[in-house]
Amino acid sequence: MKRIIARIWKLIRGPLQWRVLWFAHAKFMIGVTGVVRNEQGQVLLLKHRMWPADRPWGLPTGYAIKNEEFPETIVREVREETGLDVAPGRLVQVTSGYKLRVEIAYAALHVGGTLKIDGFEILEAKWCYPDALPEGTQESHVQLIKAGTVS
Template identity: 60%
Template sequence: MVGVTGVVRDRGGNVLLLRHRFWPEHRQWGLPTGGAKRGETFEQTVVREVREETGLEVSVGELVHLGSGFRLRVEVAYVAAYDGGGTIRLNPMEILEARWCAPGDLPDGLLAAHRRLIEASGERPGDVASGGRPGDVASGGRPGDGGSGGRRGRGGEGGVEVGGVVEAAQDPPDLGQHQV
């Protein structure tokens, strides 16, 4: 299995962190992450996982980590830039909350390996496919600052955003509606 992680940054260099529903309570914060699917490049995995978990569109930059993980697992991480595309819609089956954090103001409970990835990626996400400056946000701001952000809906739309923090509904949708 290949685990792929994205260090997603906005124009100001803030990092997108997610509070994952199924991670241990004392360390639920982490980066967007997931498994690569057959026939998918690692870059495509980053884009898909960020979209599935948050509804946001990103451009993938440079590789920041390639290593072995648990048993027969490979860990891959890329930097990515939030391009201003998409609307934050959390997947309440996986994600409880999303937050843009300054690299110097990371929350307690952040997975240690993800903290190291943020540090390894430096203050910039690297050259991105869009040709823009690393971390550029096409709309001119980060979610919640009046640019592309603002208030989001609840329920089917996945949560509400206030001041750069998005919280999902606490109860996931009925499992009968989703394939697991």
């Protein structure tokens, strides 16, 4: 039986193979978070409107869109949420095991732009030193900030 399946697999090369694989495997959303720093070493934190009231502070984050490279997701999300421009850096962390998503975090450097927050999603934005984060910062983001501090 395995030989028959292998022969069929070889015969359906190309787009049909990809369709079979797509139907046979799990689908995930990709959440991308940016540990954005400025030249002073401060981290950009956002007070998110739709997050729990006791944990509204966190890093810029959003979902990748189709055909978007993950470092570019954080560039787009930061620009949409804050008006700031960033240059993506190294991969900080990949977290899987969730039911429908994978989380990816990148370091990023603030390179320009004027702060203008998206009032729909974001209530406030501020630069903080890693050892002086506001109360109500997401614990997973505190850990990313610590991980992003290590070179």
